[in-house]
Amino acid sequence: NAGVTQTPKFRILKIGQSMTLQCTQDMNHNYMYWYRQDPGMGLKLIYYSVGAGITDKGEVPNGYNVSRSTTEDFPLRLELAAPSQTSVYFCASSQINTEAFFGQGTRLTVV
Amino acid sequence: GENVEQHPSTLSVQEGDSAVIKCTYSDSASNYFPWYKQELGKRPQLIIDIRSNVGEKKDQRIAVTLNKTAKHFSLHITETQPEDSAVYFCAAPLLSGGYNKLIFGAGTRLAVHP
DSSP: OOOEEEEOSEEEEOTTOOEEEEEEESSOOSEEEEEEEOTTOOEEEEEEEEETTEEEEOSOOTTEEEOOSSSSBOOEEEOSOOGGGOEEEEEEEESTTSOOEEOOOEEEEEO | OOOEEEEOSEEEEETTOOEEEEEEESOTTOOEEEEEEEOTTSOOEEEEEEETTOSEEEETTEEEEEETTTTEEEEEEOSOOGGGOEEEEEEEEEEETTEEEEEEOOOEEEEEEO
8 A cells, every 4th residue: 555645746937847746545535635835834725525526615715726637646747837836745645534645745845 | 614723732841851832622523643753844744643442552762642521632741852853733524524634833943951
C-alpha cells in the first residue's frame, strides 16, 4: 500500500507557465482533496472530489482546475502561474468522515 | 460563513504541563471532528478524532472533548513532552451542495520547553 502519492516533490515555475500536480491513491477512497499551505500558515482547501466525475470548489479555487476521471487520480492544474501560487501543495484522500491521508507534498515556487 | 476557528495560534508550555487547543465550527450538521499533528517539513497526520455521538475520547496522553450544542471541540494533551512540539490542526466537514468538504482551522504552534 503506497497510500497517497504526489509528484513532483519540488518545482520551480516561471510566471505565466502552467503545470499539473499529480496525485494518486491506492486505498479506493471516494474523497480526494487538494490543499495549499503557505509558509507558517494553515491548510486551505482548493478543490475536492467525492468520486469519479464529481468535483467542487473549496476555499481558494481561483487559478486552479481539477478533474477526476478515475477513483485513483486527482490532478491539479495551474494555468498562468503567479507568484501568489508559491506554496506547498498537499493532496489527501479519505472515505466520508474518516481519517484523511496526506501525500508528502509538492513545494512549488513561482518566479 | 463556513469556517473552523482555532485558538490559540501559538502555545508555549513547560515539559510536564498540560496543553489545551480549542476549535469552533459553523455547520451544525458536522458530525466528525479530527485533529492532525504536523511536524516541521512533514505532512499532517491524524492523532485523534471524535464523532458527534460521543462527548469525549481519550488515547493515552491526548483527549478530545466535543460540545455539539455550543459547536466547539477541544484537544487536551497532558504530561507534555518535547516531542509534542509541532503544529496542531483541527478540522470539520462542512456541508456544501450535498457533500462534505473538510475544512481545517488555522493551526496552533505548540512549543514544549524542557
